[in-house]
Amino acid sequence: MRVLVVEDEKRLAWSLRVGLEAEGFAVDLAADGTDGLWMARENDYDVIVLDLMLPGINGYKVCSTLREDGDWTPILMLTAKDGEWDQVEGLDTGADDYMTKPFSFPILVARLRAVARRGARERPVQLVAGDLRIDPAARRVWRGDTGIELTAREFSLLAFLARNTGDVVSKRQILEAVWDVDFDGDPNIVEVYVRHLRNKIDRPFGREAIQTIRGAGYRLGSDGG
Amino acid sequence: MRVLVVEDEKRLAWSLRVGLEAEGFAVDLAADGTDGLWMARENDYDVIVLDLMLPGINGYKVCSTLREDGDWTPILMLTAKDGEWDQVEGLDTGADDYMTKPFSFPILVARLRAVARRGARERPVQLVAGDLRIDPAARRVWRGDTGIELTAREFSLLAFLARNTGDVVSKRQILEAVWDVDFDGDPNIVEVYVRHLRNKIDRPFGREAIQTIRGAGYRLGSDGG
DNA sequence: GGCCACGTTCAGCGGGCCTTCAGGTGGGAT
DNA sequence: ATCCCACCTGAAGGCCCGCTGAACGTGGCC
Numbered sequence: 025m026r027v028l029v030v031e032d033e034k035r036l037a038w039s040l041r042v043g044l045e046a047e048g049f050a051v052d053l054a055a056d057g058t059d060g061l062w063m064a065r066e067n068d069y070d071v072i073v074l075d076l077m078l079p080g081i082n083g084y085k086v087c088s089t090l091r092e093d094g095d096w097t098p099i100l101m102l103t104a105k106d107g108e109w110d111q112v113e114g115l116d117t118g119a120d121d122y123m124t125k126p127f128s129f130p131i132l133v134a135r136l137r138a139v140a141r142r143g144a145r146e147r148p149v150q151l152v153a154g155d156l157r158i159d160p161a162a163r164r165v166w167r168g169d170t171g172i173e174l175t176a177r178e179f180s181l182l183a184f185l186a187r188n189t190g191d192v193v194s195k196r197q198i199l200e201a202v203w204d205v206d207f208d209g210d211p212n213i214v215e216v217y218v219r220h221l222r223n224k225i226d227r228p229f230g231r232e233a234i235q236t237i238r239g240a241g242y243r244l245g246s247d248g249g
Numbered sequence: 250m251r252v253l254v255v256e257d258e259k260r261l262a263w264s265l266r267v268g269l270e271a272e273g274f275a276v277d278l279a280a281d282g283t284d285g286l287w288m289a290r291e292n293d294y295d296v297i298v299l300d301l302m303l304p305g306i307n308g309y310k311v312c313s314t315l316r317e318d319g320d321w322t323p324i325l326m327l328t329a330k331d332g333e334w335d336q337v338e339g340l341d342t343g344a345d346d347y348m349t350k351p352f353s354f355p356i357l358v359a360r361l362r363a364v365a366r367r368g369a370r371e372r373p374v375q376l377v378a379g380d381l382r383i384d385p386a387a388r389r390v391w392r393g394d395t396g397i398e399l400t401a402r403e404f405s406l407l408a409f410l411a412r413n414t415g416d417v418v419s420k421r422q423i424l425e426a427v428w429d430v431d432f433d434g435d436p437n438i439v440e441v442y443v444r445h446l447r448n449k450i451d452r453p454f455g456r457e458a459i460q461t462i463r464g465a466g467y468r469l470g471s472d473g474g
Numbered sequence: 475g476g477c478c479a480c481g482t483t484c485a486g487c488g489g490g491c492c493t494t495c496a497g498g499t500g501g502g503a504t
Numbered sequence: 505a506t507c508c509c510a511c512c513t514g515a516a517g518g519c520c521c522g523c524t525g526a527a528c529g530t531g532g533c534c
Contacts, residue, residue, distance in 0.1 A: 050291065052284075053280075053284065055280075161415075161416040161417065162415050162416050162417060162468065163417040163462050163465050163468070175463070175464070175490085175491060175492085176462075176463060176464030176465055176491080176492095177464075177491075177492070179465075209493075209494085210493080210494070210495085212493095212494080212495085212511085212512095213492080213493065213494080215510090215511060215512065215513090216492090216493080216494090216512090216513085217492090218511095218512090219512070219513070236510095236511070236512090238500095238501070238502085238510065238511075239502095239509095239510070400479080400480060400481085401480085401481095402480080402481065434482075434483080435482085435483065435484085437482095437483080437484085437522085437523095438481085438482060438483080440521095440522060440523065440524090441481090441482080441483090441523090441524090442481090443522095443523095444523070444524075461521095461522070461523095463490080463491075463521070463522075464491080464520095464521075
């Protein structure tokens with residue numbers, strides 16, 4: 025069980041290191057966001073403990089950057105005090121859990137194990153929805169054995185839908201995730217791109233992976249059609 | 250050829266990393282003696298570059314501890330200035346060579362190779378992507394049986410792509426890995442070098458190993474084109 | 475000192491991707 | 505049945521992204 029601890033407070037970092045190693049973790053330390061990001065990219069961790077306030081790149085940014093890179097290593101965020109954590113932004117950036125300092129070490133360990141276990145199962149090396157297969161790292165998509173060419177936007181949209189397979193996502197959510205949080209253009213663009221996607225991943229195969237939920241949004245069916 | 254660099258001066262550590270990777274080494278960094286010891290134990294390196302003065306456990310101690318553990322990975326010791334190095338103690342601890350800072354980088358590389366070779370275990374690490382074959386240590390590239398001449402930058406770029414065969418790597422990632430983490434010039438340079446590479450490894454062979462993923466980056470095809 | 479190779483910068487270009495728009499269609503409510 | 509609104513559709517244009525060729529600077533080597 026490999027864990028990366030990104031924490032600038034040396035004392036805390038060290039006690040975490042010692043404590044976690046005693047618990048059987050293999051621990052790497054990074055002292056700032058830049059290092060943390062680099063090490064997270066370079067190595068393959070089971071879980072990352074990420075301080076929110078860091079010199080250089082802060083925790084939010086580290087987290088979101090990793091997610092954008094298609095790295096879904098489970099992340100447990102540490103915050104200095106209650107209220108510092110903006111839960112909405114935190115969830116957006118893709119953290120899996122968070123704890124407020126000071127915290128009880130046994131509870132940290134328990135949560136780490138939980139998050140790592142959960143993440144290990146769900147880690148989307150490849151996203152699958154029915155006979156749709158999406159490889160975020162390679163940026164490739166297959167319907168069954170047939171490769172499908174998508175543009176950047178199309179891929180981004182499909183990946184977002186696939187990350188929420190079975191759930192309805194609203195147009196607003198889509199705009200914020202695939203376009204920009206403060207996108208203020210015509211939401212019709214979502215419809216246009218849903219159409220593009222359907223033309224590529226559904227129509228040629230006589231399926232309907234993307235369903236329209238009138239008044240609510242869209243849903244990628246887990247049955248793939 | 251894997252090398253562990255144990256060095257607390259961030260700047261030096263980074264330039265070593267970049268430089269050595271350009272020379273075809275796979276580089277791990279450790280920022281203090283404790284980390285260095287742990288990483289040396291955890292992984293199997295061809296050679297270790299070990300700073301003498303380190304926070305936590307110093308270089309002497311790291312070296313002797315490894316030897317006591319029966320780990321005889323070749324070690325090249327770095328000392329801040331002449332005289333700091335106590336040759337007797339150094340030999341006692343079991344280092345294989347040493348250099349005084351500041352040092353010439355090419356000489357460091359040459360000594361590293363020598364020490365690693367002496368330490369036996371010549372491991373032919375080769376990166377393969379389709380009928381592309383890359384030998385990072387020897388800095389050579391073949392397409393099938395045909396050898397290809399590349400410049401340093403070209404090679405560094407190709408090696409990076411090859412280390413991520415099948416995955417899309419963004420221009421940003423490439424700049425950070427092949428140029429510098431805080432490179433702030435024109436990203437067009439990546440395009441220019443991709444072109445150079447294509448002219449050498451693709452065009453003469455009628456292949457397309459390097460694919461452009463518009464809006465995302467580049468991908469070295471695992472199918473080799 | 476002069477030559478050469480390599481690294482880097484620059485500006486122009488071409489294609490395809492993104493976005494917009496205007497009109498059409500269908501479901502649900504009254 | 506009819507109206508309204510959400511969603512669908514096809515086309516068109518502008519712009520961004522990556523490609524290209526050339527020029528410039530620099531450091532090593534003869």
